[in-house]
Amino acid sequence: MVEIKKVSLPKLSYDYNALEPVISEKVMKLHHTKHHQGYVNGTNSMLGLLEKHRAGDKSVDLGSILTKLSFHMNGHLMHSLFWENMRAPRENNSPSKEVISRMKQHFGSMEQFKKEFSEAAKGVEGSGWAVLAVRDKLPLVMQVRNHQLMHIVGAKPLLVLDVWEHAYYLDYENRRGDFVDAFWKLVDWDTVEKRIKECCCGTDNECKGQ
Numbered sequence: 001m002v003e004i005k006k007v008s009l010p011k012l013s014y015d016y017n018a019l020e021p022v023i024s025e026k027v028m029k030l031h032h033t034k035h036h037q038g039y040v041n042g043t044n045s046m047l048g049l050l051e052k053h054r055a056g057d058k059s060v061d062l063g064s065i066l067t068k069l070s071f072h073m074n075g076h077l078m079h080s081l082f083w084e085n086m087r088a089p090r091e092n093n094s095p096s097k098e099v100i101s102r103m104k105q106h107f108g109s110m111e112q113f114k115k116e117f118s119e120a121a122k123g124v125e126g127s128g129w130a131v132l133a134v135r136d137k138l139p140l141v142m143q144v145r146n147h148q149l150m151h152i153v154g155a156k157p158l159l160v161l162d163v164w165e166h167a168y169y170l171d172y173e174n175r176r177g178d179f180v181d182a183f184w185k186l187v188d189w190d191t192v193e194k195r196i197k198e199c200c201c202g203t204d205n206e207c208k209g210q
């Protein structure tokens, strides 16, 4: 039987203090080394139990493994996307003309997209994420509960924002809205554009700006 490949904590491409003052060094460090590491450990532990079950150890509760695997693996994957779509804050943090034109085409305007995404983030009940994803060339804002609920099948994430309390509470206390509004300064639009090109551009000129 093929051994199941384990996951590992990705290194950040910036320092823990790089996102200040929007996200403090303390929050980034805890978030990456404790929370994300916890999802990595949880994923690997569930994959290990799955291997045991397949090898014949039927004392392992398969239903519980699969439930926890979905939670932890999606937690790991969502955080990996999240770190990559942020960079040091910029006051006038605008995407390229291509991204703006694409957003305009689908959402009516960049402002409308930001409004939908911000409202999704501010309105998540309990713990979750706002996600801009694209499915069959249709970009959609999704509100993901926990890490794994309410996804649209086949939708590829382009931009994600963690609104679990651990992502902002030490910096913003109960003011999640302030955190979401400040997040726009951090968005690494180059990463978003790269993800658009990877998932949505065919061989024609459809991504050359319209």
Ligand code: MN
Pocket (backbone or CB within 6 Å): 031, 035, 079, 162, 164, 166, 167
């Ligand atoms: Mn998180």
